[in-house]
Amino acid sequence: MKRIYLSSPHMGEKEEVYIKEAFDTNWIAPLGPHVNAFEEELATYIDKPYAVTLSSGTAAIHLALKAVGVTKGDIVFCSTLTFAASCNPICYEGAIPVFIDSEPGSFNMSPHALQKALEDYTPKAVIVVNLYGQSADMDEIVAICNLHNVPIIEDAAESLGATYKGRKSGTMGTIGIYSFNGNKIITTSGGGALVCDEEETMKKVKFWATQAKEPERYYHHKEIGYNYRMSNICAGIGRGQLEVLEERIAKKKEIYQLYQSSFKDIEEIEMAPIYTKGESNYWLSVMTLQKGIGVKPLDVILALEAHNIESRNVWKPMHLQPVYADCAFYNHYEEGISVAEEWFNQGVCLPSDTKMTCEEQLRVIQIIRGLLGAVEQDLCI
Incomplete structure (x- = not known):
């Protein structure tokens, strides 16, 4: 059977034209006219003054941390429900991560847990991760951080194109970052971007990303730099x-809505909520299973895998990862299992590939319905 992917690259019509232009003009190394144009076009799209395209979203977070002054021994808060790339750069700088739980209404950082953590620590920065295509409650989080004079790095790796109260995801923190990895809603094969309001920040990030070369005729370095340019x-x-x-985005939304309508008669399944304060980009459709029903996320994943269909668990929280076992964690609840752990224990990321046909998605749906003993449906939109 043809492989159905979770979320794979989907090329349009213009990429090959731009690539051919790069070859024809011999601009195949880092930097060049497309880099400049892409930065300008991205900045215009998100309505931000400056964008710097980089080799990865991870590189963007690393340089964002440097830009806000994070150094060895500093405390940095980070959403616990995320991929390791969100927090690993904290350790690159010798800083110390402290993990913050999610809130029940979305996958994203709990303002309540954030407030609790700020009673015990004065962080140098807060990394807020916008998961699975939608923004965190940024007004609430920004207000809390402003009260404590803490800069925010908004990790919008998964939420390019999403909005929060009409503003583009990734634009509400001190610095925003995006990822263009192969599984993201748009891709550059690999790559990322950092966006900001300050020209000085933009120039410094570009300087670090090009090996911190001083403007001399010879190679001259006063700082440690990185090979991070796109x-x-x-x-x-x-x-x-x-x-x-x-x-x-429109196709991803269609995919989510078909899952939602196809599972609405199964009380054991709930599609992850779409935050009412903004519009998601629906990067991945996530469903959660009721506790104690006898079917677990792994059962769904294995059943789909048997039919050559890719699905995955929800991110395993960082405070549960062995490498971060000694780091502090702040639960949204006063006691008991955290919100992030609940999502991890009960959630499944379903195939959300924009090249997936309606018929292919129905294959996914019928397998899951069968696993839960529900009758088949003949539904497509």
Whole structure:
């Protein structure tokens, strides 16, 4: 059977044109006209003054931490329900992560847990992760952080194109970051971006990302730098992808809505809520299973895998990871299992590939319905 992917690259019509232009003009190394154009087009799309395209979203978080002054021994708060790339750069700088739980209404950082953590620590920065395509409650989080004079790095790796009260995800913190990894809603093969309001921040990030080379005739370095800049070819792919972003969001929404309508008669299944304060980009459709029903996320994953269909668990919280076992964690609840652990224990990321046909999605749906003993449906939108 044809493989159905969780979320794979989906090329449009212009990427090849831009790549060919890069080859024809011999701009195949890092930097070049497509890099400049992609940065300008991305900044315009999100309505932010400056964007710096980089080799990965992880690189963007690393340089964001440096830009807000994080150094060895500093405390940095981070959402616990995320991929390790959100918090690993904290350790690159020798800082100490403290993990913050999610709130029940979404996958994202709990303002209540954040407030509790601020009673015990004065962090140098807070990394807020916007998960599975939708923004955290940024007004609440920004208000709390402003009260304590703490800068926010808004990790919008999964939420490009989403909004919060009309504002683009990734634009409400001190610095925002995006990922263009192959599984994201748009891709540059690999890559990321950092966005900010301050020209000085933009210039410093570009300086660090190009090995911190001083403006001398010879190679001269006063600071440690990094090889983090995006290539002109990758930027060409990104320009073509950005042109079809709204189409990809519309398709992702259709996929979510078909899952939602197809499972509405099964009380054991609930689709992850869409936050009412904004519009998701629906990057991944996530369903949760009721506790104690005899069917667990792994059962669903294995059943789909047997039919050559890719699905995955929800992110395993960082405070449960062995590498971060000694780090502090703040639960949304006063006691008992955390919200993030509940999501991890009960959630499944369903195939959300924008190349997936309606018929292919129905294959996924019928397998899950069968696993739960529900009758087959003949439904498509």
